[in-house]
Amino acid sequence: MNTLIVIDRAPYGSWAGREGLDMAFSLAAFDQPVSLLLTGAGVHWAKRDQDATAIGQKTVAKNLSAAGLFGVESLQVDATSCERFGLTKEQLIAGCTLVESSQATLKQFDRVVFAN
Amino acid sequence: MPDSTDTPKTLHILNKAPDHSRFALCLAAQADGDTLLLIEDAVIALLDQQISLPMGTHALQADAQARGVGSTAEKHVDYAGFVALTEEHTRIINW
């Protein structure tokens, strides 16, 4: 069973995305195939040059960049959402794959879970 | 991975109120033969005059009851029915 965790909320303001990341890491820990999709405001998770020190949080892009080491199979980022926020592939952390259609990506997985 | 010529039916589990951006996305993603199950805040959509839900939309009884959303033409399911729906579908999206 193939699971996709979708993060479509901006980072830092709520726990939604972090919970999604925890879920992805937990599935990976038990060798369950899992991928992540960042879409909408969620694409900000993957931006380089973030520093959350001043707001007393951990920098989400750094947390996210552990996904590959833990066995998360892919980190997909919605291209249209990136365009909306003026983000180019070079401004994203290593290991991101841009996808043209989030809707099409959803169809490739048996289980899709949006991070609240 | 599902074959495109024989796409398996999807169970869409939606727990967002109609004004949440994901509500519209979920409705737009409904394909022929899919099942929509409203739970938690999503059940108030049953009363929303501005929303047209797909035929045969299900709602979780306990959540509808909690919010005073009476029985309408839609199919109400209890928790056992919820579990049965997840068993009947090979693909599930938790919106």
Place this chain on the structure above:
Amino acid sequence: MNATPFPPRNNEGFLENPADWSPAVAQAIAQESDIELTEKHWEIIEFLRDFYKAHEVAPPSNRLFVKAVKETLGDARGDSIYLMTLFPGTPAKTACRIAGLPRPTNCL
């Protein structure tokens, strides 16, 4: 007063601030668990220090600790028996404590 006062730690012996860590602190923490630090230990400690610097998080669970070691240092090191021999108990917890990382969040 001690010449090098021990940095503040939580009730489980983890450093409150990972930046307070030094090799001497590692030695002292390891000693509490009767662990004599060898080259093999230092290799894993160094891995964890680098990991924390890059990801601002400790490997959340033991399984993910083993996976991350495997991915970075290879199959021989990324082996739960190997790591348990070096860091008895729950290897992720023991190793993170010695390396000055926060407590792994999902390690019960």
